Amino acid sequence: MVYENLMLEVKDSVATIKITRPKALNALDTATLDELLEVEKEVDDNDTIRVVIVTGEGKAFVSGGDIREMLALDAVSGVDFSNKGHVALSSLENMKKPVIAAVNGYALGGGLEIALACDIIYASEKAVLGLPEVTLGVVPGFGGTQRLARLIGPARAKELILTGARISAREAYDLGIVNKVVPDDELMNEVYALASKIARVAPLAVQLAKDCINVSTNVDIESGLRHEAHAFAILCGTEDKNEGMGAFLEKRPAVFRGR
Ligand code: DAK
Numbered sequence: 001m002v003y004e005n006l007m008l009e010v011k012d013s014v015a016t017i018k019i020t021r022p023k024a025l026n027a028l029d030t031a032t033l034d035e036l037l038e039v040e041k042e043v044d045d046n047d048t049i050r051v052v053i054v055t056g057e058g059k060a061f062v063s064g065g066d067i068r069e070m071l072a073l074d075a076v077s078g079v080d081f082s083n084k085g086h087v088a089l090s091s092l093e094n095m096k097k098p099v100i101a102a103v104n105g106y107a108l109g110g111g112l113e114i115a116l117a118c119d120i121i122y123a124s125e126k127a128v129l130g131l132p133e134v135t136l137g138v139v140p141g142f143g144g145t146q147r148l149a150r151l152i153g154p155a156r157a158k159e160l161i162l163t164g165a166r167i168s169a170r171e172a173y174d175l176g177i178v179n180k181v182v183p184d185d186e187l188m189n190e191v192y193a194l195a196s197k198i199a200r201v202a203p204l205a206v207q208l209a210k211d212c213i214n215v216s217t218n219v220d221i222e223s224g225l226r227h228e229a230h231a232f233a234i235l236c237g238t239e240d241k242n243e244g245m246g247a248f249l250e251k252r253p254a255v256f257r258g259r
Contacts (some may be wrong), residue, residue, distance in 0.1 A: 003041055005032040007057075008039055013050040014195045015043045015097075015139040018057055025063035026056040027197070032066075032083040037091055044095045047258060050203045051195040052095065055102035055188070056111075056120055061127065064109025067136065085110065086144045093117040093143075093214070096207045098198055102191040103127045108166065112177075113142035116151065119210060121177065122191050123169035129177065130166035151219050152176050176183045202240040203258040 001008075017039050019026040028036075031224045042169075043049055046225065056062055065085070073081055092099060092114065101107075101118035107129045108239045115121050123129070131140045140161060141144060149157040152175050160167070160175075171180040182190045198206060208231040237242050239259040247254035 001038060003035045003039060005035050006039060008042070010046070010049060012196070013048055014192065014198045015046070015049045015051070015052065016053040016055065017043070018055050019062055020057040022058050024066055024068070025058070025060035025106060026111070028064035028085070028114075029065045029069045030081060030084060033081075033088045037084070037088045040088070040091050040095055049097060050199040050206070052097050052099045053102050053191055053193075053195055054092075054099060054114065055104055059105040060111070061101070061103045061105055061107040062111030062114055063106050064111050064132070065141070069241075070138075082141060089113060089117045089142050096210075097203075098206060098210055100195060102187055102189055103129070103169070104184075104187055109133055109140065109144075110142045113140060113144045113147070116144065116147040116177075117142075120179050120194070121172075121181060122180045122187065122194065123172065123178045124187045125169050125181050126184045127169040127172075127181075128166050129169065129172045130164065131161050132164040132166065134162065135164040142257040148177070157183060192239075200256075202235075202238075202244055202254075202256045204238055204240055205235055205244075208235060 005019065005021045007020050009016045019032065021027060021032055043052055070081070098120070099118040101115040101121045103115055103121060103123040105124065105127055106114050107127060109132055112129050112131055131144045133140045145161060148161065156175055169178055169181045173181045178191065212228045212231050215227045240256045243256060244254045
């Protein structure tokens with residue numbers, strides 16, 4: 001598949017999706033949301049890929065929803081735009097494979113919302129993050145009010161969202177939004193190192209561990225524990241579980257095949 005507003009690179013079982021719409025600092029218009037949904041499917045369906053990285057080209061990760069396009073929306077086209085955004089970001093959050101956001105620069109509005117739908121966020125020390133939608137007369141519409149409040153608690157989420165403040169990567173780290181802040185020129189190396197670590201362990205176990213943690217944010221503890229038990233039981237039926245435990249006992253490195 002050929003994309004106009006993003007690039008897909010696959011290397012050593014790690015896929016990198018780079019959003020490349022420099023004329024609007026990688027802002028999300030309808031065409032980019034469509035492509036994002038397509039590439040998510042392509043990557044999730046490809047069994048050779050174990051880990052996914054999402055990043056942006058140039059000085060922005062993603063500068064938000066496309067303000068020019070949103071200004072022109074009416075009630076009917078607004079529903080389409082809104083649905084596309086929700087589908088693309090929910091699908092990102094629910095990808096089987098783990099997704100790392102490499103926040104290389106501005107991650108504002110829909111940009112931060114994309115990062116929040118990823119599993120782990122590493123940020124350049126130059127990155128600027130925020131949900132400035134109230135400064136434009138709207139609310140975060142791609143899940144930001146829900147995901148940020150669950151991640152850092154309602155009071156801290158309200159302080160950010162109700163002011164529309166832009167914060168540094170270090171402040172985002174202190175709030176618990178970002179996992180790690182790294183020097184700008186080391187961001188991709190650090191992210192690849194993390195991706196490689198995850199790519200080396202049992203892929204089905206990684207996928208189900210991600211799924212269990214995602215479920216944990218939406219259900220009571222008893223339901224979550226039942227889900228975890230089922231995941232464990234499924235993994236007991238895999239070749240990788242026999243390989244992992246067998247390799248440990250035979251004192252050799254395990255070779256996981258995702259079966
Ligand atoms: N949309 C469209 N164009 C954008 C853009 C954006 N979000 N951000 C930047 N650009 C364009 C600029 O207009 C400019 O275009 P030209 O003038 O060259 O044609 C070009 O990118 C370069 O931008 P600047 O000249 O402004 O570059 P600077 O380095 O000076 O500043 C900046 C960078 C990122 C600080 C600044 O561009 C900026 O503040 N951008 C806007 C950031 C922002 O407010 N983002 C939040 C957007 S609102 C919903 C779903 C989603 C949403 C809402 C509802 N529903 C489901 C209902 C989401 C809303 C948002 O994300």
